[in-house]
Amino acid sequence: MKISIASGKGGTGKTLVATNIAVSLASTGIGHVTVADCDVEEPNAYLFFPERILLEREKCQVSVPVIDEAKCTHCGKCSEVCAYHALAVLPETVLLFPELCHGCGACTIICPEKAVSETTRSVGEIFRARSGDVEIIWGELALGEARTTPLIKAVKERAACENVIVDCPPGTSCSLVESVRGTNFCLLVTEPTPFGLYDLDIALKVLEKMNIPRAVLVNKSGMGDRNVYKYLEKRNIPLLMEIPLDRKIAELYSRGEIFAEKMPQWKAKFAGMVRRIEEMVS
Amino acid sequence: MKQMAVVSGKGGTGKTSIIASLAALASGRAVYADCDVDAPDLHLILQPHIRERCEFFGIKRALIDSEKCTQCGSCQDACRFGAIADFQVNPALCEGCGVCKLVCPAEAVEMREGLAGYTYISDTRFGPLVHAELFPGEEASGKLVAMVREMARILAASRKLDLVLIDGSPGIGCPVIASLTGVDLALVVTEPTITGEHDLERILDVAKHFGISTAVCINKYDLNLEASRHIEALCLERAVTVAGRLPYHPSVVEAMVLGRSVVENGGPVAQAISEMWGVLEKQL
Numbered sequence: 001m002k003i004s005i006a007s008g009k010g011g012t013g014k015t016l017v018a019t020n021i022a023v024s025l026a027s028t029g030i031g032h033v034t035v036a037d038c039d040v041e042e043p044n045a046y047l048f049f050p051e052r053i054l055l056e057r058e059k060c061q062v063s064v065p066v067i068d069e070a071k072c073t074h075c076g077k078c079s080e081v082c083a084y085h086a087l088a089v090l091p092e093t094v095l096l097f098p099e100l101c102h103g104c105g106a107c108t109i110i111c112p113e114k115a116v117s118e119t120t121r122s123v124g125e126i127f128r129a130r131s132g133d134v135e136i137i138w139g140e141l142a143l144g145e146a147r148t149t150p151l152i153k154a155v156k157e158r159a160a161c162e163n164v165i166v167d168c169p170p171g172t173s174c175s176l177v178e179s180v181r182g183t184n185f186c187l188l189v190t191e192p193t194p195f196g197l198y199d200l201d202i203a204l205k206v207l208e209k210m211n212i213p214r215a216v217l218v219n220k221s222g223m224g225d226r227n228v229y230k231y232l233e234k235r236n237i238p239l240l241m242e243i244p245l246d247r248k249i250a251e252l253y254s255r256g257e258i259f260a261e262k263m264p265q266w267k268a269k270f271a272g273m274v275r276r277i278e279e280m281v282s
Numbered sequence: 283m284k285q286m287a288v289v290s291g292k293g294g295t296g297k298t299s300i301i302a303s304l305a306a307l308a309s310g311r312a313v314y315a316d317c318d319v320d321a322p323d324l325h326l327i328l329q330p331h332i333r334e335r336c337e338f339f340g341i342k343r344a345l346i347d348s349e350k351c352t353q354c355g356s357c358q359d360a361c362r363f364g365a366i367a368d369f370q371v372n373p374a375l376c377e378g379c380g381v382c383k384l385v386c387p388a389e390a391v392e393m394r395e396g397l398a399g400y401t402y403i404s405d406t407r408f409g410p411l412v413h414a415e416l417f418p419g420e421e422a423s424g425k426l427v428a429m430v431r432e433m434a435r436i437l438a439a440s441r442k443l444d445l446v447l448i449d450g451s452p453g454i455g456c457p458v459i460a461s462l463t464g465v466d467l468a469l470v471v472t473e474p475t476i477t478g479e480h481d482l483e484r485i486l487d488v489a490k491h492f493g494i495s496t497a498v499c500i501n502k503y504d505l506n507l508e509a510s511r512h513i514e515a516l517c518l519e520r521a522v523t524v525a526g527r528l529p530y531h532p533s534v535v536e537a538m539v540l541g542r543s544v545v546e547n548g549g550p551v552a553q554a555i556s557e558m559w560g561v562l563e564k565q566l
Contacts, residue, residue, distance in 0.1 A: 008321050009293065009294060009321050009323070010290075010292065010293010010294045010295075010321070010451075010452035011292060011293040011294010011295060011452070012293075012294060015477065039453075040455075041291075041452075041453035041454045041455045041458075041484075042291050042292055042293075042452070042453055042454065042477075042480075042481040042484060044292070044476075044477040044480060044481070047476050047477060047480060048476075081380065081384065083341070083342065083378050083379050083380055084379075102377050102379060103362060104362055104363075104377065104379030104380075104381050105360070105362060105379075105381055106379055106380060106381045106384055109360070109381060109384050109385065110384060141454065141455060143454065143484070143487050143488050143491050144459070144488060144491045144492070145455070146424060146455055146456035146459050147455070147456065148455050148456070169453065170293040170294075170321065170451075170452050170453070171320040171321055171423075171451065171452075171453075171457075172320040172321060172416070172418050172419065173319075173320040173416060173419065173420055173421060173423045173457075174419070174420070174421040174423075175455070176320075176419070177374060177419045181374075193535055193538055193539065194323075194326045194538055194539060194541070195298065195323040195326060195538060198321075198323055198326060199321040199323065202320070202321065202418050203418075205418035205419075206418040206419040209418060209419055210374070210419070223532070223535050224535050224538070224539055225539045250505060251505070251506065253475060253476075254473075254474060254475035254476065254505060254506040254509055255476060255506070255509075256475075256476035256477075
């Protein structure tokens with residue numbers, strides 16, 4: 001079972017929910033539970049496992065072209081064919097903008113002089129760590145890099161196991177699509193405010209398009225207004241849990257603690273929610 | 283003309299609530315740009331009257347003409363994104379590189395540009411707003427951010443306004459880089475949590491990488507005073523100004539529910555934002 005935790009709006013509590021589900025599930029004796037943190041721009045899930053033991057640390061490599069200036073006739077075909085404007089051919093030389101390159105290989109194919117070969121460059125790092133029965137896999141995008149999808153793919157490749165909780169990045173564009181792809185179910189975390197509702201609606205549309213079973217968790221309930229609840233009722237979208245706006249939960253989170261560890265009644269609630277998700281999927 | 287972006291690294295730290303308040307304070311003097319294009323919320327407070335709508339085309343995607351296709355499999359072998367299976371393109375995986383078109387011996391592949399969203403120029407009670415709508419799940423949000431910013435800059439020049447205030451998206455990747463490029467100041471909004479602090483360091487590093495001056499706002503600073511002191515020390519070490527310390531107060535969400543900026547609604551946070559605006563104006 002792979003469950004993705006997403007939101008649309010940032011800061012609604014995705015990581016809070018993902019980490020609490022993981023420890024609650026692990027405490028039921030189910031075996032290993034993996035948290036795959038796909039928010040490679042700002043990975044945070046590992047911060048909640050201070051006793052983690054690092055098992056693996058590897059660079060994430062993507063391919064980029066290398067131009068053999070001795071063979072290049074500066075014909076400009078590579079620059080013309082590049083859909084990402086990653087190559088600029090000047091009379092004397094060829095400029096490469098590696099951050100723009102998607103590594104598609106079009107320049108290699110088109111070059112009539114066979115002057116283009118490929119090498120790899122690192123766009124970030126992938127980490128794998130263990131804390132008790134929880135394994136945490138995360139990616140860290142290198143500073144100044146724009147494209148997140150190669151790292152997200154690398155994180156997900158390493159999470160090819162049972163019992164995976166995917167912590168998604170905020171937003172509703174390609175990073176979200178890449179993160180939820182292939183998961184059996186998506187739990188959307190929202191807060192009962194106008195901003196939470198507006199972005200939840202867009203995120204739900206992404207999941208509808210991708211045909212991924214979905215439900216909602218309302219975090220910080222008690223704040224804001226009732227419009228999220230009315231929306232869910234009208235659309236017939238299941239509301240699986242509410243986590244109240246609670247100073248104790250907020251304080252535990254701020255210190256990097258998983259609140260179900262300190263408030264054990266929540267472990268049963270999170271485990272129960274996963275059982276319900278399993279029923280919904282089957 | 284000066285441009286200031288509000289960014290955060292971590293999501294949900296209060297960027298939009300703050301920029302809406304800065305808009306109220308800069309009313310009549312600035313153009314506003316909502317560059318959080320895949321989760322745009324600024325319009326919920328600014329309540330724009332849309333004046334103009336432009337189409338936004340994202341990446342081109344491949345389409346295979348099954349009548350021309352000889353099922354040779356060249357495209358499938360050449361595609362590095364795994365986007366072609368059974369001689370059909372999965373648009374969700376296609377990155378629009380055109381390699382399939384390049385290798386197809388039967389000229390069966392066409393690259394088609396699709397409508398990916400809209401940009402809007404609107405009037406609000408504080409001045410003009412440029413905002414956008416990216417269709418759910420679309421790519422190229424960095425390109426859309428660049429378009430929104432360019433429109434805002436042109437609009438400011440034509441209306442003789444000398445300030446552009448930009449609402450950025452969370453993270454440090456493509457849309458954030460597009461929001462930060464060439465701004466005069468980036469206000470980084472953080473919160474006193476372990477994740478807020480971690481993400482603050484990453485976004486400050488990115489801003490430094492691109493040579494952009496920064497100031498920091500600690501939102502909800504009184505939720506964890508120890509963590510706030512930690513953030514202050516970190517800023518001091520990096521010679522980054524802490525421009526504002528906003529208290530945690532229910533008036534922020536109250537204002538949001540009423541569709542007002544925090545400053546219009548009043549209260550202790552409104553006071554703190556006004557003081558922060560004084561510091562930021564000096565820095566600009």
